[in-house]
Amino acid sequence: MSEHLPILIVVVPLSAALVVPLLGRRSSTAAHAVTLATLAATLVAASVALTRVLRTADGVWQYELGGWAPPWGIEYVLDPLSGGMSVLVASLALAAAIYAGPYLRTSGPDRIGLFDSLYLLLVAGLLGIVATGDLFNLYVFLEISSIAAYALLATGGDRAAVATFRYLLVGTVAASCYLLGIGYLYALTGTLNMTDLSARLAAADQPTATAVGVGLIVIGLAIKAAVFPFHGWLPDAYTYAPPPVTGFVAAVMTKVSAYALYRVLYFVLGAEPAAASALVFLGWAGVAAIVAGSWLALAQSDVRRMLAYSSVGQMGYIIFGFSLGSPIAIVGALFHVLNHALMKGCLFLVTGGIRWRTGLSSVAGFAGVGRRLPLSATAFAVAAVSMVGLPPTAGFFSKWYLLLGAFEAEAWLGVAALVGSSWLSAIYFFRVLERLFLGADESRPAPERRDLPFGMLAPALVLALVVLLLGLFHQPVVTHLLERALPPTVS
């Protein structure tokens, strides 16, 4: 059984997605329980696979689907990078699903089974993107996850439906770009397997076609990763969607697309000059994203929208780090992928919970909430402090590595953007924290202290705790995982 782990990571949630709606007709509790069990099993499987990969020397686990050897067959590749990403996706999926339990019971759709099924499809799709070693297979899972995401995001109400429609339009354009791009590369090399393609592309020697193909792939993935200026779909989609969905999607979906960009640009296209040009483009886009995201976040009065624009800025950090190309910058970017997923997930979960409890999600509406929901507010505070980049939280260290990488590469605009955006994010986060903890109106009687239900509170607290621990003990993670996720052309 354990030889099939790479495929099981994807197949188990996929199969459960088919079973859960049937179960849901009978009993929604059972359906949700099965969902949680499936996600837990997936997390265990991903962790076991990652441990195995880290223990082996060269650390690559190649699994052939159906015993059909590549390049004709589809293969799944688990190396420290994809193994780590799959653990990240699976753990956040579980956290958000636990959070969704109480939420769905009181305010969610009647058909919990269908919601869970879509959720499992989304998770399966994202894990597929991470685990696959085949470019077209990646497209398939990209579409699976996107469509499931559209459906889930739209369950938040009327505004959510329209916001998701906008996302759908742009997302489909993105996926089509990506498909067209790999079409070009397939025409050039005759293969869709990642390792095979990278070997054959240099020999194809068709710079124009390569340029078009690479350009389309990069733009397509960049749109899904909400790289500025293609981020227009993100703020609305994240603001109006139901909290468990936002918590998961905001944490993970753009990161997976960023992972795909990283994989394609460094591992597949490695030494190609086309990749180098694309990285320069992405570097500028990243710096612009950092500035624009922090700037626009400052203007928001709704906390969810503020977090959404903050995510745009944070994706800029990650893309900028990837574009610098030095080991320390890439390690910083990868570490930020990990950190941001945890921090943003926690922030969106708590914000959603506060809105669920009080009906308000504006900065002014947060006044005094820290007294009503003390533990949730503490989790929010830890994650916010990490987003600002104050030591010893994890956010400080990833920004530190990125800053060092920028210094090394003498990218002074990037340095200024990094330092400036930390400053700006301090302003808008401290504004929220001040309202949360010190904004209570003394004249009115103190509202009862009733925190979020355990199912909603526990994931947020665990995420905040991990953020803190990851900061204090990040060194092993950096040496044993992230430094082994560097591409061969860099390390």
Add this chain to the structure above:
Amino acid sequence: MQPLLHPALVLLAAAPLVAMLRGHARRAVLLAAPLLAMAAALGAPAGHHGVVDLAGQSLVLVRVDPLSQLFGLIFTGITFIGAVYALHVDRGGEQIATLVYAAGGLGVVYAGDWITAFVGLELMGVASLLIVWFGGSVRARMAGFRYIFMHLTAGALLFAGIALLWSSGAGLSLEPLASDAGLGYSLILGGVLINAAVPPVHAWLTDAYPEASVTGTILLSAFTTKTAIYLLIRAFPGVEALAWVGAIMAVYGAVFAVLENDIRRLLAYHIVSQIGYMVAGVGIGTALALNGAAAHAFSHILYKALLLMGAGAVMQATGRRRLTELGGLARSMPVVTTLYLIGACSISGVPLFNGFVSKPLIVSAASDHGLTGVEWLLTIASVGTFLHTGLKLPYFTFFGPDRGLAPVRLPSNMIAAMSLAAVACIGIGIVPGWLYARLPLPPVDYLPYTADHVFSTVQLLVGTAAAFLLMRGGLGGKPTVTLDTDRLWRRPIWNAVGGLARGTARLGHAWRAGVNIALAGVTDVLQSPFHLATPAAPPYDADRHRLPIGATVVWIVVGIVGLVLAIWRQGGI
């Protein structure tokens, strides 16, 4: 190897206990924690401990040597005194913030490298922000925002400077920095000077410290600026410019204190003045000067706390803080008056008090080193110090015309805390050798109680007192506020932040208008249907300033064409 327990960890461990406990249990923890931390500090074995590796650089988490022990001792001591003073306070949040703040300060003084120091500084920044905010008023809130703004700027400068140091290959250990280390040197110096409240970037101190609560200000005055002095002693000894900066700073603070009407703001300006002495000591750089800076920091923490505790007691008892509204309290609050006067004598350098054995070290060093101008300025500042803290404030608060104030009875722990500090001030004044033995650069070849020193000090004070008595009519506080350098940028920054938000909205508006005109027909279907006609336009209204999705599609097309062209041209065709 003796076991090592970082004093900061003791305080950090106490914080959650304080959160969970109530009543006497909580008070017991609040008192025990600083004492335990002091024991841990005193028992720490000398040398470098806790060396960890961070991406190729080695961090020294704990470095124990005479200088860090000196600061560790006084920091834990003042935490204890502050805890005694605040025993009657019920607000757990403020107590926790105080513990974390003190822990951060201890982290900095025991740090062996810049990154650990930075962690401690950031921790202190956030915790002190909370202490300011716990002042509770609207002014405290706004002052807190300005406070954290300045501290984050300092943090950003330090961050960038440390990164530059790192990438230039110079080690990160907390040792004197070579002045040719380039931009990193200046950035770090700038960050530390902001934390040391050097004019013109000192306004965060005079703005925020008076707005914190009666109990909060005590610790605020002790830590942030003194850790900055510690860092200056470690990394920038002998930078002669600092001698002049410090001297001017000393006079600056004194001048503004003379103009002040609010007793706590007056004392805050006075902190700036005294820090000026310490900065000057660092700048002079000789062993005597550095010892003087360290000794003065030690004494200053004690007597400044005593003075602020006294002022806080007055505020708490009468509800007033302006000299124009106080007077004649010596009769109704004799104990507070006496204890305050002990603090005033200490700060003025009266013989037999601790100021007399610490401040002249620096002035002497200036004179020995030939920096006569510095010596003059520091002497004038001493005159000013005695004038406003030793004469003007007590005269108009405790003596002077009785305004019929009926002070409330104070909790005994406040008096106890003040007494502790007063005893320490007198003790060090009488037995200076105790302090001198703990200074970082022994031996201290300065004898405070010589005829020369005593005469010159006494004469200085007498002269000042005589002038004050003659001019006291015109020295009464006026109901005014003094403009300081922060006024230069308070309005502009306030406008800038608001302007950022408004500017964003206008940009979005303009962009939308342009795109609409260009794509009216095509994108009509895709227009945002959430159009709400709101009468009062908020700075950013998501529904009015939303980007139509067509704009993103346009960008996508532009992006594809641009990227493909870029890659193609790179390819060389």
Add this chain to the structure above:
Amino acid sequence: MPIATRLLIALAGCAAVSFVAEILIQPEEHGAWWHGVAGFDLAIGFAGCGLLVWGSKLLGQLGLQQPEDDHPEDEP
């Protein structure tokens, strides 16, 4: 006020005593030239105080001091 006058007389007495004592005892001076002059610190104290007060008040008149409640930025 009589108290103030008494204090002034007492201070004058202290000043005189220390002046005379300094001349008689001739403590070892070091540092700049003025330390050698007896009673110089009295002058510094007196004149310095006056200078400080006068200078600060001048600065205050020049616009540093404003009526209270002039902090519009304090509105939230």
